[in-house]
Amino acid sequence: MTTNRQRVFITGASSGLGAALARKYAEQGAVLGLVARRHEMLQELVAGLPHAADHQIYALNVNDHAALAQAATNFIAHAQGIDIVIANAGISRGTLTEYAEDLEVFEQVFATNVTATVATFSPFLPAMQAQAAAGHTNCRLVGIGSVAGIRGLPGAGAYSASKSAVISYCESLRVELKKSGIKVVTIAPGYIDTPMTQVNDYAMPFLMPVEKFAEVATATIAAGCSYRVIPWQMGVVAKVLRLLPNWAYDFLFANAPRKARKL
Secondary structure, eight states: OSSSSSSEEEEOOOSHHHHHHHHHHTTTEEEEEEESSHHHHHHHHHHHHHHHOOOOOEOTTTTHHHHHHHHHHHHHHTTOSSSSSEEEOOOOOOOOOSSSTHHHHHHHHIIIIIIIIHHGGGGGGHHHHHHHTTTOOOOOOEEEOOGTTTTTOBBBBBHHHHHHHHHHHHHHHHHGGGGGGEEEEEEEEEEEHHHHHHOOOHHHTTTTTTTHHHHHHHHHHHHSSSEESHHHHHHHHHHHHSSOOOOHHHHHHHTTTOBHHHH
């Protein structure tokens, strides 16, 4: 395997943001390692990509940390190194604390959205550190947060809290790795047209096509930006939300639309 092509590992790659990122990187000539639970969807995705035979697929649950680490080791050997790791796998569930059965949902959301992000990055760090020490300057760890992680949304306590945790975790990691030459990029999507948002039965401002998201996201990753909200309009909204005093935020969002609980 030639090493003059980007080597990109993406979790949650079978649909939505992950599949769009895979298609965009494949167009750019990258060698891909793609992770998702659904083997058939991964096969279908790869079959339509340029240089299909060069890509590796790993049908696994990101909460199986041993399997995830084995996939990382396999891909590093296959691609002779690693340039970009995108911890994209995530789930969204409506939750209400008053229901005891939602505690299990909280745990599932945090395991998939937060702990699996750490488990995705960890097995790649030794290889990235060795490459950086040898003068390689393009290593990126990419965490996918969300505008929903800026302030807590009613009915989405698990999702908002988990994405806030991803943003804070990536910031901690970014500072830890600053002297190593490895860049940590946090991307916070707003409303992107994917299967995750298509089930929402409320208005979604500044809804962005997933292909446009992938175009902006890959450019953001290449530039090594520390943090970016996509689309930019939602970045403005996020800044305003950060500045609102609690009484104003509570008044505006107490009756906001809520994601339905999964019964």
